Amino acid sequence: MERLxxxxxxxxxDMEANKKVRxxxxxxxxxxxxxxGVRTALYNYLFARQNGGTFILRIEDTDSHRFVPGAxxxxxxxxxxxxxxxxxxxxxxxxxxxxxxxxxxxxxxxxAEQLVEGGFAYYSFDTSESLNALRAEAESKGETFAYxxxxxxxxxxxxxxxxxxxxxxxARGDVWVIRFKMPExxxxxxxxxxxxxxxxxxxxxxxxxxxxxxxNLPTYHLANIVDDHLMEVSHVxxxxxxxxxxxxxxxxxxxxxxxxxxxxxxxLLLKPQGKGKLSKRDGDKLGFPVFPTEWVSADGDVSKGxxxxxxxxxAFINMLALLGWNPGTExxxxxxDELINTFSLERVSKSGARFNPxxxxxxxxxxLQNSSDEFLASLLMPMLEKHGVKTIEEKAIAAISLIxxxxxxxxxxxxQTSYMFIAPTEFDPKSIxxxxxEENVEHLREMISLFEAMDVVEAEAAEEAIxxxxxxxxxxxxxxxxxxxxxxxxxxxxxxxxxxxxxIGKDEMLKRINFALNNIPTK
RNA sequence: GCUCGAUUCGUCUAAUGGUUAGGACAAAAGAUUCUCAUUCUUUAAAUAGCAGUUCGAUUCUGCUAUCGAGUACCA
Numbered sequence: 305m306e307r308l309x310x311x312x313x314x315x316x317x318d319m320e321a322n323k324k325v326r327x328x329x330x331x332x333x334x335x336x337x338x339x340x341g342v343r344t345a346l347y348n349y350l351f352a353r354q355n356g357g358t359f360i361l362r363i364e365d366t367d368s369h370r371f372v373p374g375a376x377x378x379x380x381x382x383x384x385x386x387x388x389x390x391x392x393x394x395x396x397x398x399x400x401x402x403x404x405x406x407x408x409x410x411x412x413x414x415x416a417e418q419l420v421e422g423g424f425a426y427y428s429f430d431t432s433e434s435l436n437a438l439r440a441e442a443e444s445k446g447e448t449f450a451y452x453x454x455x456x457x458x459x460x461x462x463x464x465x466x467x468x469x470x471x472x473x474x475a476r477g478d479v480w481v482i483r484f485k486m487p488e489x490x491x492x493x494x495x496x497x498x499x500x501x502x503x504x505x506x507x508x509x510x511x512x513x514x515x516x517x518x519x520n521l522p523t524y525h526l527a528n529i530v531d532d533h534l535m536e537v538s539h540v541x542x543x544x545x546x547x548x549x550x551x552x553x554x555x556x557x558x559x560x561x562x563x564x565x566x567x568x569x570x571x572l573l574l575k576p577q578g579k580g581k582l583s584k585r586d587g588d589k590l591g592f593p594v595f596p597t598e599w600v601s602a603d604g605d606v607s608k609g610x611x612x613x614x615x616x617x618x619a620f621i622n623m624l625a626l627l628g629w630n631p632g633t634e635x636x637x638x639x640x641d642e643l644i645n646t647f648s649l650e651r652v653s654k655s656g657a658r659f660n661p662x663x664x665x666x667x668x669x670x671x672l673q674n675s676s677d678e679f680l681a682s683l684l685m686p687m688l689e690k691h692g693v694k695t696i697e698e699k700a701i702a703a704i705s706l707i708x709x710x711x712x713x714x715x716x717x718x719x720q721t722s723y724m725f726i727a728p729t730e731f732d733p734k735s736i737x738x739x740x741x742e743e744n745v746e747h748l749r750e751m752i753s754l755f756e757a758m759d760v761v762e763a764e765a766a767e768e769a770i771x772x773x774x775x776x777x778x779x780x781x782x783x784x785x786x787x788x789x790x791x792x793x794x795x796x797x798x799x800x801x802x803x804x805x806x807x808i809g810k811d812e813m814l815k816r817i818n819f820a821l822n823n824i825p826t827k
Numbered sequence: 828g829c830u831c832g833a834u835u836c837g838u839c840u841a842a843u844g845g846u847u848a849g850g851a852c853a854a855a856a857g858a859u860u861c862u863c864a865u866u867c868u869u870u871a872a873a874u875a876g877c878a879g880u881u882c883g884a885u886u887c888u889g890c891u892a893u894c895g896a897g898u899a900c901c902a
Contacts, residue, residue, distance in 0.1 A: 330902090331902085332902045365902095366901090366902080367901050369901085370902080428900090432900060448828065448829065450829095450898080480900095483900095499833095502832080508829070508830050508831085508898095509898095510898080515900090516900045519900090523902085525902095528902090543896095544832075544833095545896055545902090546896095546897090546902090547831065548830070548831060548832090548896070548897040548898075549897080550831090551831095569832090571832095571895095572896075574895080580894095580895080581895075626840085626851095627839070628839090630840055630841075632841070633850095634841085634849085634851080636850085636851060653833095653840075654832075654833060654834095655832090655833045655894095655895090656895060656896090657839065657840090658838060659838090659839090660839065660853085662838080662852060663838075663853085665852090666851085666852055666853090667852095708865095710864055735862090739862095767861095770861095783861085785861030785862075786861060786862060788861080789861070795862090795863085796861095796862045797862055798862075798863065798864085799862095800860090800861080801861065
């Protein structure tokens with residue numbers, strides 16, 4: 305209730321201000337984009353599209369140590385495959401270029417200095433070694449070291465040191481950082497579109513590093529706020545892992561005197577079993593992809609991708625959209641356009657969503673089976689060709705129509721139709737034991753004459769003829785048909801065997817029966 | 828440990844101060860069939876626990892438990 309009221313008020317305010325919706329997806333190029341990241345991008349995209357806004361891609365590469373070559377291209381390629389179009393940002397440009405933070409390095413320093421001048425931040429000369437020592441010491445006493453108001457006056461900071469000393473240390477090249485001076489004992493009141501109202505006391509927060517001199521780059525916190533402001537971002541939609549830094553970000557906006565955007569923190573994606581959030585490892589272990597597209601790491605490790613595993617992007621997106629959001633109706637199948645129309649941040653759930661690979665498969669089955677015959681044929685024909693089978697679209701479509709309701713992945717198209725194009729040379733031993741006894745084979749021999757009497761084999765007519773013959777002789781229908789099936793396709797499964805016979809034609813059919821009769825020993 | 832957040836069938840979730848707590852995936856049973864599937868029809872399956880407010884709470888409040896995130900000169 306509280307939340308709804310807040311949202312209604314916000315929406316009204318936004319409308320009055322006629323504020324343009326601008327959202328950003330801001331991954332750091334430290335590796336392939338995980339499906340949780342894709343969902344974050346998707347929600348941003350849907351929100352932008354729905355409001356006639358702009359979807360920005362910004363690359364947050366302020367950590368020079370964790371940069372992974374190829375990751376940026378991977379992100380762009382994956383978004384493209386998903387149908388998420390970038391309006392502005394890396395790879396397309398825009399009025400606020402550059403959109404790669406490493407290329408914006410020159411921008412941030414003056415903002416950090418502005419904060420120092422305003423008394424909201426300070427220089428700190430402590431080395432990481434000395435800080436590690438302090439942490440270790442605290443830990444040995446069972447305490448946690450926090451760089452906060454209790455220590456900033458006694459450590460090597462511009463608060464303790466004189467202005468001259470600070471200036472000379474900087475001049476002589478000492479390594480420094482700029483830290484945010486967390487105010488003492490203040491209750492920060494925050495609002496989140498998904499979570500509602502929250503508050504936290506600043507005494508529980510520490511003095512985060514905003515700028516590091518070692519590489520002359522800002523940390524995430526500073527770069528993020530500065531860029532969101534400069535790029536006129538209206539809504540920050542990001543993962544829940546950022547929730548603990550929200551008070552800092554509020555305070556940063558306040559210190560700069562900038563209007564802050566709206567915030568929405570998305571719930572996490574959890575692993576299918578056990579504890580914790582979804583990670584790369586889970587996919588390897590449980591056999592499902594964690595990434596939208598395949599990723600090969602520098603040392604040659606291959607991580608599966610949904611694309612390469614045969615998922616259609618529509619299915620992947622539909623599945624992802626429903627992981628943490630629902631329309632409040634019973635509709636589950638959504639095209640991208642439908643998602644754009646019905647999505648709302650207010651209906652995003654607060655708790656983490658456990659990913660279910662079975663459901664992902666179900667979505668793919670749905671989308672694949674509802675694809676056009678032409679599309680499916682275009683997937684099947686190259687696979688047939690790889691196995692030396694040349695065929696025409698018409699024939700491929702005819703085969704597909706027999707097995708359309710049995711496919712979940714494109715590969716199934718081939719495995720389910722291969723025996724229509726390629727005669728079996730091996731026969732399933734289990735089926736042989738069951739359907740290849742003396743009498744079965746006798747019946748099959750008799751059946752040949754039935755087929756020979758036909759000009760062409762047509763499924764319905766053939767079935768009628770067989771039924772008459774079976775009834776007249778009091779033969780078991782099931783056995784007879786399965787023996788035929790075994791001879792024609794080599795296994796005891798698949799669609800109507802007479803449909804298959806009609807598909808391959810009389811000559812091929814008799815050829816296969818003869819081959820079976822000559823090659824399968826009776827039991 | 829501390830801070831923040833979360834908790835409805837196995838999973839994703841809907842709904843409500845009074846309902847037989849709804850749907851989907853998965854599971855089970857039956858029907859159909861030449862087999863395997865499909866399809867159809869059924870079934871089973873949940874408000875974490877304890878207090879409080881209330882005529883009445885799963886819904887509101889508090890506590891506990893559990894889970895998650897954060898606690899970096901990473902994002």
